Amino acid sequence: MLKEKIDGLLDRVQKPARYMGGEMNCVLKDPDSVAIRYVFAFPDVYEVGMSHLGSRILYDIINKREDALCERVFMPWVDMADLMRSEDVPLFSLETRTPVGDFDMLGITLQYEMSYTNILEILNLARIPMHSEDRTWDHPIVIAGGPCAFNPEPLHHFIDAFSIGDGEISTLETIDVVKACKAEGVSRQECLRRLSKLRGVYVPSLYEATYHEDGTLASFEPTEEGVPRTVVKNMVADLDKAEYPESIIVPFMEIVHDRINIEVLRGCTRGCRFCQAGMIYRPVRERSVEHLLDLAQKLVDETGYEEITLSSLSTGDYTCLPQLAHELMEKFAEKRIALSLPSLRLDSQLKETLEETQKVRKTSLTYAMEAGTQRLRDVINKGITEEDLISSVTDAFAGGWSSVKLYFMFGLPTETTEDLDGIADLAGKVVRQYFATPKNLRAKGLRVNCSASCFVPKPFTPFQWEPQDTIEQFTEKQKHLCQIMRIKGVEFNWHEPHVSFLEACFARGDRKMADVLEAAWRLGCRFDGWSDQFSFEKWMQAFEQCGVDPAFYANRRREKDELLPWAFIDAGVTQAYLWRERERAMQAQVTPDCRKGCQGCGLKRFEGACEGR
Amino acid sequence: MILQFQKGDIVRHLGLLDLQRTMQRALRRSGLPIAYSKGFSPHIVMSFASALSSGIPGDAELLDVGLTDETTEEACLTAMNRVLPPSLAVSRVRLVDDRYPKLGAALQQAQYRITLRGGGTKAVAGAIDGFLAQQEIMALRKTKKSETMVNIRLMIHELTAAYDETQDCAVLTARVSFVEAATLKPELLMESLCAFAGAQPERCEIRRTALLGLVDGKPVPLIDL
Ligand code: SF4
Numbered sequence: 001m002l003k004e005k006i007d008g009l010l011d012r013v014q015k016p017a018r019y020m021g022g023e024m025n026c027v028l029k030d031p032d033s034v035a036i037r038y039v040f041a042f043p044d045v046y047e048v049g050m051s052h053l054g055s056r057i058l059y060d061i062i063n064k065r066e067d068a069l070c071e072r073v074f075m076p077w078v079d080m081a082d083l084m085r086s087e088d089v090p091l092f093s094l095e096t097r098t099p100v101g102d103f104d105m106l107g108i109t110l111q112y113e114m115s116y117t118n119i120l121e122i123l124n125l126a127r128i129p130m131h132s133e134d135r136t137w138d139h140p141i142v143i144a145g146g147p148c149a150f151n152p153e154p155l156h157h158f159i160d161a162f163s164i165g166d167g168e169i170s171t172l173e174t175i176d177v178v179k180a181c182k183a184e185g186v187s188r189q190e191c192l193r194r195l196s197k198l199r200g201v202y203v204p205s206l207y208e209a210t211y212h213e214d215g216t217l218a219s220f221e222p223t224e225e226g227v228p229r230t231v232v233k234n235m236v237a238d239l240d241k242a243e244y245p246e247s248i249i250v251p252f253m254e255i256v257h258d259r260i261n262i263e264v265l266r267g268c269t270r271g272c273r274f275c276q277a278g279m280i281y282r283p284v285r286e287r288s289v290e291h292l293l294d295l296a297q298k299l300v301d302e303t304g305y306e307e308i309t310l311s312s313l314s315t316g317d318y319t320c321l322p323q324l325a326h327e328l329m330e331k332f333a334e335k336r337i338a339l340s341l342p343s344l345r346l347d348s349q350l351k352e353t354l355e356e357t358q359k360v361r362k363t364s365l366t367y368a369m370e371a372g373t374q375r376l377r378d379v380i381n382k383g384i385t386e387e388d389l390i391s392s393v394t395d396a397f398a399g400g401w402s403s404v405k406l407y408f409m410f411g412l413p414t415e416t417t418e419d420l421d422g423i424a425d426l427a428g429k430v431v432r433q434y435f436a437t438p439k440n441l442r443a444k445g446l447r448v449n450c451s452a453s454c455f456v457p458k459p460f461t462p463f464q465w466e467p468q469d470t471i472e473q474f475t476e477k478q479k480h481l482c483q484i485m486r487i488k489g490v491e492f493n494w495h496e497p498h499v500s501f502l503e504a505c506f507a508r509g510d511r512k513m514a515d516v517l518e519a520a521w522r523l524g525c526r527f528d529g530w531s532d533q534f535s536f537e538k539w540m541q542a543f544e545q546c547g548v549d550p551a552f553y554a555n556r557r558r559e560k561d562e563l564l565p566w567a568f569i570d571a572g573v574t575q576a577y578l579w580r581e582r583e584r585a586m587q588a589q590v591t592p593d594c595r596k597g598c599q600g601c602g603l604k605r606f607e608g609a610c611e612g613r
Numbered sequence: 614m615i616l617q618f619q620k621g622d623i624v625r626h627l628g629l630l631d632l633q634r635t636m637q638r639a640l641r642r643s644g645l646p647i648a649y650s651k652g653f654s655p656h657i658v659m660s661f662a663s664a665l666s667s668g669i670p671g672d673a674e675l676l677d678v679g680l681t682d683e684t685t686e687e688a689c690l691t692a693m694n695r696v697l698p699p700s701l702a703v704s705r706v707r708l709v710d711d712r713y714p715k716l717g718a719a720l721q722q723a724q725y726r727i728t729l730r731g732g733g734t735k736a737v738a739g740a741i742d743g744f745l746a747q748q749e750i751m752a753l754r755k756t757k758k759s760e761t762m763v764n765i766r767l768m769i770h771e772l773t774a775a776y777d778e779t780q781d782c783a784v785l786t787a788r789v790s791f792v793e794a795a796t797l798k799p800e801l802l803m804e805s806l807c808a809f810a811g812a813q814p815e816r817c818e819i820r821r822t823a824l825l826g827l828v829d830g831k832p833v834p835l836i837d838l
Contacts, residue, residue, distance in 0.1 A: 007622075011668060016626035024639070024698050250638055252624065252631045304638030304696070335641070336655050 003097045005089055013080045017253035018046035021094035024250040025302060027059075028095055029069040035179045036068040039093050039103040039140070042111075043118035044529070046074040050249070051257035053311065054146065055109055058171055060245035068175055071095040071103075075118045076125070078527065084125060091125035100126035105178055106140040107171070108159070110148035113506035114499060114529040119144075120158065120521040130518070132160050132205050137188050141178055141195075145170070149202075150233075150280050151459045151566040154506050154513035156204035160192060164200045164569060165233030165280075166266075168242045173198050196227050200234035202569070203227070209511050209565070215552055217510060217563040232570040233280070237608030239266060239287045244295055247302040259307035259340075260299045262292060264324070268313040269594045271601075273381045273585050274370070274409065276458035277313055279573050282601065283609045289320050289327070296328055300337060307338045364403035364447070365396050371412055372422025378588040379414050381581075386426065390433055397434050402443040404430060410477050410494075411455040411469035413585065420477060423452065424484040431489045451493040452481060454500035458507050459566045460573060462581035465558040468504040470551070471497045498536045499528070504554035510565040513553065515546045572609075574602035614689055615707045615716070615836050616676045621700035625670040629661070635701065636676060642696040645689060648679030662716035662824050662835055663723070663791065669799075671821040673704070675835055677716050684708070707836050714826070714838055720791055722770060722832055724823040725799045727785040733812025738774040738783035740810035745772060752805045765805060768797035770832070783814075788825070788832065 010016040031037055040059055042049030049055060049072075062070035071093035076084060084091070090099040100106060106128070108119055123130055128139050135142075144155065145163035152162040163170045174195060181191035196203035206227045210218045222229060236242045244263070251258070267284040268277070287295075296308055308328065310318070318324065328339055367389055371377045374385060393404055408423050427450045434446045454474050457463045469477070474497035485492035506513060520542035527533035543550050558564065560579060567575065577600060584591060591599055594610075603609045620627065627635070637657050640647050649655040658679035665671045689706040697703065729737060744750070750766040771788035789797040799819045807813050825832040 010626060016667075017631060020623060020626065022623050022698055022700050024635075024696070250635075252627055252635050254631075254634065301642065304641035304643075306638075306641065336649065 002089065002092070002099070005087065006092060006097055009080065009083050009087060009089060012083060014077065015046075015253065017251075018074065018077065019080065019094065020252065021097070023252055025247050026072075026095055026249050027063045027069070029063070031069065031096070031098070034067055034069045035182070036105060036175050037098075037103045038062050038068055038070045038105045038107060038175065039073055039098075039100050040070055040107045040109075041073045041075075041100070041119075041122055042109055043075050043115040043122055044111075044527075045077055046251075047253060047255040049074045050251050050255045052109065052111065053261050053263060054167065056245055056248055056261075057243070058107065058167055060248075061168060061171060061243045062175070064243065065172070065175070067179065071098065073100055073122070075115075075122060075527075078533065081121065081125060081526075090127050091122060101128050101139060103140045104182065105175065106142045108142065108144040110144050110146035110155070112529060113148060113154075113503045116155065116506060116517055117521045117525045117528055119155070120518065121526045123158065124521075131157050135160070135188070137182075141174075141188075141191065143174055147277060147280060148507075150276070150569060150571055151507060151509070152202055152204065153209075153511050153565045154509040154517060156511050157514040157518070159204065161195045162202040162204070163234070164202060164231055164571075166236040166242075167234070168236050170198065170200050170234045174201065193224070193227070199232055202231045207568075211510075215512075215549075217565055220563065220565070220568055230568055230570050233572055235283075235572065235606050235609065236266075237285065237606075239263075239285045240291050244287075246295065246298040248299065250303050250305070257309065258305075259309050260296070260303060260305045261309050261311050262295055262299070263287070263312055264292060264310045264315055264318045264321075265312045268317070270314065270317075270383060271381050271581070271591050271594065271599070272370070273379070273462040273581055274412065274455060274458075276461050279460045279578075280571050281313065282572050283603045283606075284317070284595070286319060289324050292324060293327055293331065297331070300332065300335065306336065307340060308332070309340050364405055364449070365393070365401055366405040366407070367392070368407045369426060370407065370409050371415075371419060372408065372424075372426060373419045375588055376412060376415060376419040376422070378590050379585050380412055381585070381590055383590065383593070386429070389426065390429060393430050393433050394437070397437040398441045400441070400443045402434070402445050403447040403449070405449045406430070406451070408450070408452045409455045410452050410481065411474055413455075413463055413466045414588075417480065420480055421484060423450070423481065424487065427485065427490045427492075428487050431487060434489070446489045448487075448490045449493070450485065450490055451495075452478075453495040454497045456500050456503045456507055459564070460569075460571045460578065462578050462585055464508065464564065464578065465560070465562075465582060467557045468501070468554045469497075470555050471501055474500070496531070499531075499534060501550065501554050502528070502536075502539060505550050506553075508565070509553050512546070512548050516542050516548050519545045572601070572603045572606060577601045614678050614680055614684075614686075615709055615713075616678065616689075616693060616703050617673050617705040617707075617836050618676065618693075618697070618701055618703045620665055620669075620671040620674050621702075622670050624698075624700040626667050628667040629664040632661075632664075635697075639693065639696045639701075640678060643689075643692040645684060645692050646680050646682035648681045660715075660717060662720055665821055669819050669821060673823055673834070673836075674821070675716055675824055680708075705836060716824075716835055719826040719835055719838060720824055721827045722788055722825040723791040723821055724771075724786065724788045724825065724832075726820045726822050727787060727799060727803065728818045728820070729783045729785065729814035729816070731781055731815030733807070733810065734781055734783050734814040735776060735778075736812035737807055737810045737814055738776040738785070740806065740812075741772055741774050741785075744806055744809045745769065747809075750805055750809075752801055754801065763795075765797050765802065768795050769802065772802075786822075791824070 129135050142160045144159045145167050149162045149164050177194050192203045195201050208223050209220050212218045265286040267281040269284050370382045457466045523538040648658045660677050662675035686706045693703040749764050751762050752765045754763045768790035774783050774785045776783045824835045826835050826838050
């Protein structure tokens with residue numbers, strides 16, 4: 001009955017393929033044959049969610065278990081969500097069109113703060129009570145993980161348990177616990193208690209936060225004996241031993257990253273001071289060339305994709321990249337498979353490899369410069385110089401590339417007008433370099449795409465204590481940038497500060513932000529990451545309703561001794577290290593890549609981390 | 614080789630581009646000796662007999678794919694069904710050489726099964742004889758470029774109905790012209806028929822059941838020319 005009803009809805013929505021299921025390689029299991037039915041939710045539309053590597057890894061890991069199954073659900077686009085409400089259809093999984101509320105566990109991935117209202121929308125469409133304390137065994141255990149779980153507090157009221165750090169092992173452990181609890185018939189509360197004792201698992205209902213009069217955190221403690229005071233992140237020490245999908249779903253519709261994605265390494269040791277991923281995914285762990293070649297072969301055979309991406313935070317740092325790229329190209333030349341290398345670091349020795357890639361496709365080159373002057377790049381510890389950029393684009397223009405992307409941030413700590421002018425200066429130099437390239441070598445149609453985003457201070461970075469620029473400051477700077485970026489051959493894009501402002505509120509938010517989130521959702525906020533859906537007015541209304549001042553989270557400088565809402569999490573890097581890095585930042589002192597010498601960030605306390613460094 | 618495959622109910626919403634991409638990837642996985650085009654970005658040499666619009670399922674859709682090496686029909690059938698989801702299962706393969714007519718050019722007619730339920734179903738099914746007895750049936754034919762009134766009577770080659778009283782359900786079989794200058798869309802046919810009957814069924818499901826060429830004026834499945 002439900003299945004037919006859903007079928008009827010598909011005739012009436014914009015992109016029915018989002019809800020169709022039945023793609024090649026999707027896993028269908030008999031629900032009666034397993035003990036735990038897990039549904040994995042990505043709080044954005046299908047084509048975004050299906051592009052996410054981590055979700056694919058977990059889908060595969062769970063389905064490899066005999067006693068469990070994993071199905072998928074994505075956030076229905078507004079047309080579908082509205083139809084589901086008016087036609088009384090609950091949120092359903094793609095594989096078997098089973099109501100999400102009927103599963104034993106619901107896993108949600110937290111990739112960006114602006115997807116938080118979608119999480120509430122998903123719970124509501126699934127008819128799962130919004131608040132953890134109102135759920136019973138008739139509802140799934142709601143678990144969330146991903147980078148944003150490193151500051152889980154703004155979601156504390158809605159999520160039963162957070163899984164912090166690498167998910168490969170933790171996901172299986174949580175399934176074991178829920179399975180045992182269901183078999184033994186213990187209470188849901190007892191199940192949550194047991195989950196809280198797993199490494200890397202945080203059960204917010206078992207902790208209490210109190211606040212000072214000025215709104216800052218006064219204390220944060222477990223409410224029960226035996227619940228750990230510190231939650232230590234999970235870390236997979238050896239990636240070659242970790243599960244990796246050898247078969248992935250091939251969607252019917254085009255998705256954002258429609259290709260094979262192979263994670264060559266995890267973590268990054270460059271120590272950019274604004275980058276949360278670089279801090280929370282430490283240490284660096286690499287997969288072996290043999291393992292990667294084997295995975296690539298299997299995935300090509302299983303999917304028929306025509307493109308492979310080597311992904312990670314910094315693929316250019318992979319030790320054997322030239323060898324790997326070379327062997328991959330050799331292996332798949334006949335099958336006409338293109339190899340693309342994203343997040344290219346221009347100071348990596350990739351020229352040789354690039355020349356080979358170019359045989360297949362000439363994509364645009366991307367340079368994450370992040371700041372306009374060397375001084376500010378030193379502050380943020382971005383180890384790229386103007387010479388690196390110019391020498392790389394010189395080669396690229398001579399090699400027939402004509403499209404370059406430059407990424408910058410504005411609103412960085414210590415930034416002045418001079419730093420903003422530096423952005424225009426760099427863009428101008430790239431343009432001049434193109435015209436200095438002999439005409440017979442360079443390709444036609446120069447395109448320098450320059451984009452500037454607003455800096456958002458994140459937890460577990462050396463800038464976690466820093467205020468974000470106010471919206472007014474951002475707007476001023478943006479006006480200035482627009483003026484100076486009128487350069488022939490350069491296209492300039494910037495990000496609106498309003499979204500970044502909200503991101504800053506959630507990134508460093510505490511439990512009070514949960515009320516704001518719920519109020520915003522009740523006012524109709526969802527898909528805040530989509531500019532056509534985002535309503536800043538509604539958000540401001542939500543803050544007002546809750547009596548919460550957003551500037552307290554976004555624009556306030558924290559003192560060194562302030563108890564931070566995420567301080568109970570041990571993310572590997574210590575608070576002492578982060579503060580040390582902050583001090584160096586203020587003096588524009590760079591810290592070298594720790595592969596050239598350990599900087600004592602704290603990871604060595606973890607078993608199997610940074611061996612031999 | 615010519616593949617005859619179904620576009621099943623659950624994938625009926627796939628548009629031409631999605632279907633193309635899916636088939637290309639399946640062909641790449643199949644391990645069959647697929648021919649690629651020459652040039653800067655090589656692609657698989659393949660063409661559908663006709664694009665089936667999004668929302669309509671089909672029982673016997675056809676795809677022509679170039680091969681570079683000898684193989685057998687059984688091998689192709691097995692290989693393709695290993696790499697396609699059941700909703701796009703291949704039911705027949707025919708190996709043909711270059712002299713075989715191009716599917717798109719040989720296509721003359723298409724056959725549809727149209728299932729009507731509820732509402733004015735009975736009236737619509739009962740009106741068919743009268744509808745066909747007309748000399749001329751004028752209808753507004755819309756193409757991307759223009760809208761013209763055309764006589765669609767000449768494009769209807771067969772139209773019959775089996776009505777089931779207990780279910781209030783009628784299954785219509787319609788065979789209509791499918792050539793560039795005179796293609797009759799089943800939606801337009803139903804629109805005219807319902808207007809003639811002065812009745813509207815509650816539900817109307819359209820399904821393409823065959824793609825046909827003409828041999829000595831008689832309809833023959835395109836894969837059997
Ligand atoms: S412990 Fe040392 S080597 Fe390991 S990630 Fe931290 S700084 Fe680098």
